[in-house]
Amino acid sequence: MSAVYREYKVEADDFTRAGEASADIKRTLKQLGVSSTVLRRVAVACYEVEINLVIHSDGGTLTLKVDDEGVHLKSQDVGPGIADIDQAMREGYSTADEEARSLGFGAGMGLPNMKRNADRFAIKSRLGEGTTIDMMFALA
Amino acid sequence: MSEMKRFHSVRLDKKLCKGCTNCLMHCPTEAIRVHDGRAHIIDERCIDCGECIRVCDYHAKIVETDPLESIRSFKYSIALPAPSLYAQFRNLKDIGYVLAGLKKIGFDDVFEVARAADIVSCAIRDKLRDPTLPRPLISSACPTVVRLIQVRFPDLIPNIVDIRQPMEVAADIARTEFCKKNGCSPEEVGVFFITPCPAKMTAIRSPIGQKKSCVDGAISMMEIYRVLRPHVAKMQNEEGLQSRSTHYGIGWAASNGESRVVCPDDSLSVDGIHNCIRVLEEIENDKFGDLVFFEGNACVGGCVGGPLVYENNYVAKNNIRKLVSAAKAKKNEDPAQAVPVSMMNKYDLYMDEEIRPNPVMKLDEDMHAAMEKMERMNKIIEGLPGYDCGSCGSPTCRAFAEDIVRGYFTENACIHKMREQLKIMAQRMVDLAQISSYEEKKE
Structure with a gap:
């Protein structure tokens, strides 16, 4: 079974490069011929997850895999982890700092937006260790 | 209309084109390639923005309008x-x-x-x-x-x-x-x-x-x-x-x-x-x-x-x-x-036809084939210098790799790759010359 993999390093607090991984992911999906409706949902979710890595994490990686089932996005960071996932998943809840808010981020819609757009969404986190988010977008 | 061959109004005056890379580098849809000493417009990709007209120093890009x-x-x-x-x-x-x-x-x-x-x-x-x-x-x-x-x-x-x-x-x-x-x-x-x-x-x-x-x-x-x-x-x-x-x-x-x-x-x-x-x-x-x-x-x-x-x-x-x-x-x-x-x-103010995507970026109609092409493309990119110089006739190294998997170009069109190969060849010739002179001496 053929599949396409991509991995992107995302640095913490690097706002100048935020969005570059998403742009490359979108281009990859367009070249593969992923349908516009799926593309639109992936675009929103992958930008949110990338921005989350920049704002909240101590850095991490974003992985893209496209196979027969669909588009898989995985975000893995090295910390600091989420204390209360239920609270973090609530719309409007954000722990973004002043700098991020001054740049227009931190509306507390990131995680809920990812969940809404993905066909499968899973989040695991351990305080002091890091967070992993798995998303899948079905092709058909 | 979309089934018809795509029409666009930006044209090339072959006599005036020098085959430089100005237009190549500015095209927002990567619709231009330079080969055989002149620019070529890929019809399906051209969106008629006119960027190439603005940047062409030789006025080789023209617009077809009605007189x-x-x-x-x-x-x-x-x-x-x-x-x-x-x-x-x-x-x-x-x-x-x-x-x-x-x-x-x-x-x-x-x-x-x-x-x-x-x-x-x-x-x-x-x-x-x-x-x-x-x-x-x-x-x-x-x-x-x-x-x-x-x-x-x-x-x-x-x-x-x-x-x-x-x-x-x-x-x-x-x-x-x-x-x-x-x-x-x-x-x-x-x-x-x-x-x-x-x-x-x-x-x-x-x-x-x-x-x-x-x-x-x-x-x-x-x-x-x-x-x-x-x-x-x-x-x-x-x-x-x-x-x-x-x-x-x-x-x-x-x-x-x-x-x-x-x-x-x-x-x-x-x-x-x-x-x-x-x-x-x-x-x-x-x-x-x-x-x-x-x-x-x-x-x-x-x-x-x-x-x-x-x-x-x-x-x-x-x-x-x-x-x-x-x-x-x-x-x-x-x-x-x-x-x-x-x-x-x-009066009719509304469109009467759906606007459809023009998926020219797609590498292949079949997604598996597109995936294979993409993997090949990425291997090729790894071997390219990343200068985006345009000498090969494609706007960037990435576009060049794409052109190779699409079958438009061969890897030899990259002059930097060519130079590397020449270096190796030259070294081989020196080696060969040394071996033959040794043989001569022996005789």
Whole structure:
């Protein structure tokens, strides 16, 4: 079974490069011929997850895999982890700092937006260790 | 129309092209390749933005428009001046001079596209009142931006407002009114748009969102200006016709002109094709949650910056600003007051065909094949220098790798790779020469 993999390093607090991984992911999906409706949902979710890595994490990686089932996005960071996932998943809840808010981020819609757009969404986190988010977008 | 071979209006003058890489490097859809000593335009990718025309030092990029004489192939002819035409004249006292001048150079009638812009403005406002439509709604006025979305942002097609361009609405009204007034049949009347850009020409030959264009041809603004200028310069007060558009309609000539009337508070107006790409990329990411309307103009300054205009775009933008204030001082009218409801109902303001994606970026129709090509492409990219020098004839190393997997080029076209290989070959020849001289000595 053929599949396409991509991995992107995302640095913490690097706002100048935020969005570059998403742009490359979108281009990859367009070249593969992923349908516009799926593309639109992936675009929103992958930008949110990338921005989350920049704002909240101590850095991490974003992985893209496209196979027969669909588009898989995985975000893995090295910390600091989420204390209360239920609270973090609530719309409007954000722990973004002043700098991020001054740049227009931190509306507390990131995680809920990812969940809404993905066909499968899973989040695991351990305080002091890091967070992993798995998303899948079905092709058909 | 989309099944037809894609038509575009930007052409290459083979004799003038030197085969440099200027146009190659500036094309926003990577639609140009240089080989056999000259540029080649990939028809399916060209969106008629005119960037290559602007950057070509040898004037080898030309636009195919209709000559002024073509109006004679009809019994009657009507001119549709884009409001950017008014901006070509410094200190224009009255827009009516331009309208009267058009009749002097051979047209039987004139209908202002700015007036149609007033009608279109009302129709877009109606659309914006519909909360079920996606946000932001994207303007359909600039055909290049619409084509850009078809090629690079197909997922934003549902956001494009499905209202015809002012040019189309103008043509429909102008022909209908003229036939009624003069008792002639529609086929006897040729309706010609005075165009600032190649994209409008293309929009007539292969319309987007419309089965057939109401416009019969497009004449370059530059050509019209040359003939029209002496007439306008001589014009006296009494000779002028009356402009019937509002100051809002006139304002459509420059960037923000449309937003200013349809959604002044929650809109973005972006000009320049590369800026449009940057912002559309962010709209695709849903970065502007509260944005209601997006107006993109491929040319810097809006239509006044088109590749077929005479005047410098900044001067032209200022000219428009002055004409807008003058019109406003004369009659400060909103399109809602100026456009009768009967007119809104009488003419077809909406697109009658779906806008479809133009997936030229797709590597293969079959996704598995596309995946294989992509993997091959990435292996090739790893071996390329990443200078994006254009010497191979593709705009970037990445595009070059794509061209190889598509079967257009071979890896040998990269001069840097070639140099590496030559180095190895040269070393081998030295080695070989040493071995043979040793053999000779032995003998």
